Amino acid sequence: MCNVSTVDSRGGAKVGPLHGIRVLELGSFIAGPFAGQLLADYGAEIIKIEPPRAGDPMRRWGITKDGESLWWPAIGRNKKSVTVDLRGEEGQRLVRELAGSCDVVLENFRPGTMKRWGLDYETLSAANPGIVVVHVSGFGQTGPGAEQAGFGSVAEAVGGIRHTTGSPDDAPARAGISLGDSLASLFAVIGTLAALTERSTSGHGQEVDVAIYEAVFALMESTLADYHVGGVLRTRTGSVLPGVAPSNVYPAKDDAQVVIAANADTVFARLTEAMGRPELATDPRYATHQARGARAQELDALISAWTATLESDDLIGELQRHGVPVGRINTAASILTDGQFAARDMILWRRNGNGTELPMNGIVPKFSRTPGEVARTGPALGADTEAVLAEVAGAEQLARLRSDGVI
Structure with missing residues (x-):
């Protein structure tokens, strides 16, 4: 239901904070x-x-x-x-x-x-x-x-x-x-x-x-300083940010796609629990932010192999239960049936x-x-x-x- 507010004398519209302007x-x-x-x-x-x-x-x-x-x-x-x-x-x-x-x-x-x-x-x-x-x-x-x-x-x-x-x-x-x-x-x-x-x-x-x-x-964030001071010219990187992993688009079994952002150590550990692979959280290849960033493609392949076995609703539900930030890549069609938008x-x-x-x-x-x-x-x-x-x-x-x- 829509919020209820004061009635605007100009024509019945609900009064907003700029009423009178x-x-x-x-x-x-x-x-x-x-x-x-x-x-x-x-x-x-x-x-x-x-x-x-x-x-x-x-x-x-x-x-x-x-x-x-x-x-x-x-x-x-x-x-x-x-x-x-x-x-x-x-x-x-x-x-x-x-x-x-x-x-x-x-x-x-x-x-x-x-x-x-x-x-x-x-x-x-x-x-x-x-x-x-x-x-x-x-x-x-x-x-x-x-x-x-x-x-x-x-x-x-x-x-x-x-x-x-x-x-x-x-x-x-x-x-x-x-x-x-x-x-x-x-x-x-x-x-x-x-x-x-x-x-x-x-x-x-x-x-x-x-x-x-x-x-x-x-x-444009710190792109000027990155270039002038750090010597790094930030450019196109597709669906990822270099050195930040895992944070990418992953496939579900039903051809839907989801974004998973689990680049913090604690969140990555929760992701590995959801995957049934808790050992990955302590594996030296993935245990730190720097290590995961250096092996982003390898890590994305491991995660994609798991996400592709689950229907998108089940995948999202499982990750939410483990406290892992996840979201479906919505289209106009899916937004029209999304409960959060409606609520x-x-x-x-x-x-x-x-x-x-x-x-x-x-x-x-x-x-x-x-x-x-x-x-x-x-x-x-x-x-x-x-x-x-x-x-x-x-x-x-x-x-x-x-x-x-x-x-």
């Missing part, structure tokens, strides 16, 4: 809108500005059903869709006026675009000193690379993670998801929350500058605009008192245009703007 989301695709999704999950009011007629390309990206993306209901969830043509002066003026009542403006256009439109921080903060403007771009707002176009895939290469991903015998690999964009979104949310916290004492907003390549680079409300079933019931990821992290809720899937294009713009324009003006194609 108003965010103007500009931009498209993933890096900005996923940050908007997360802020919406936590209860912020998200006003998403989209181009009239076309909308965010995410409405059509990926797998579609009846012409609607199966991703859009999730990345657009809990948001209000307002159509405004930002390329013209009237549209820019409408958005400037909306920004006057917002806490945050979140954008992921190429640097310089906001300034050309009169939506830069200096202009917006003159009317609203507390506003926080969050920029997400490939290479940041400054520096010689700032004006380069930068998608997440390119930023993953520049930030260093592609060099370490995949098999050493193949070209650098990408993850099967938009990793760079999603990392930038996470840092955008962190930066937003930090700036709002600081504003509560200073009373002033500020700019938050998230570069996708830097979001990737922030995860923590990590699979939310909602209907999209076409009436199709579909599963989507739950809210992360969990809040004990203000959990938030997904009360609405990604809305139809322009579903909230009149309701929101009525704050800054009268009915006759809105009718004219719609007739002129501005909204």
Whole structure:
């Protein structure tokens, strides 16, 4: 069952910890809108500005059903869709006026675009000193690379993670998801929350500058020091970390695969008990971390020979009983039937605009008192245009703007 919380007077949604925060989301695709999704999950009011007629390309990206993306209901969830043509002066003026009542403006256009439109921080903060403007771009707002176009895939290469991903015998690999964009979104949310916290004492907003390549680079651990000081260039190592064993992917009898991480001495001893080979824990070839690391392939072969004799459920159960960290390599199919995901409300079933019931990821992290809720899937294009713009324009003006194609 879902957590129960206070009812939000804005429309029945469960109140999240960001209730009362108003965010103007500009931009498209993933890096900005996923940050908007997360802020919406936590209860912020998200006003998403989209181009009239076309909308965010995410409405059509990926797998579609009846012409609607199966991703859009999730990345657009809990948001209000307002159509405004930002390329013209009237549209820019409408958005400037909306920004006057917002806490945050979140954008992921190429640097310089906001300034050309009169939506830069200096202009917006003159009317609203507390506003926080969050920029997400490939290479940041400054520096010689700032004006380069930068998608997440390119930023993953520049930030260093592609060099370490995949098999050493193949070209650098990408993850099967938009990793760079999603990392930038996470840092955008962190930066937003930090700036709002600081504003509560200073009373002033500020700019938050998230570069996708830097979001990737922030995860690169000690690779610089390893190279510059230690003389080691970390590169692609497939499914293992050199010198850390056993920690790999192992086959089960039913063709499922599991990850076993038993590289600590005590955990390795528990693994050998589960295998019925307790003597391996004291064998000089495997008794220490260094010894196991030096014989990782040999040790993996021994473990694989054992795991392949057991069905995956039995294998996982046996290792769990012995306190050995183990996990199935899940697919979408197996996640849908996983009891842990269900118990923590990590699979939310909602209907999209076409009436199709579909599963989507739950809210992360969990809040004990203000959990938030997904009360609405990604809305139809322009579903909230009149309701929101009525704050800054009268009915006759809105009718004219719609007739002129501005909204």
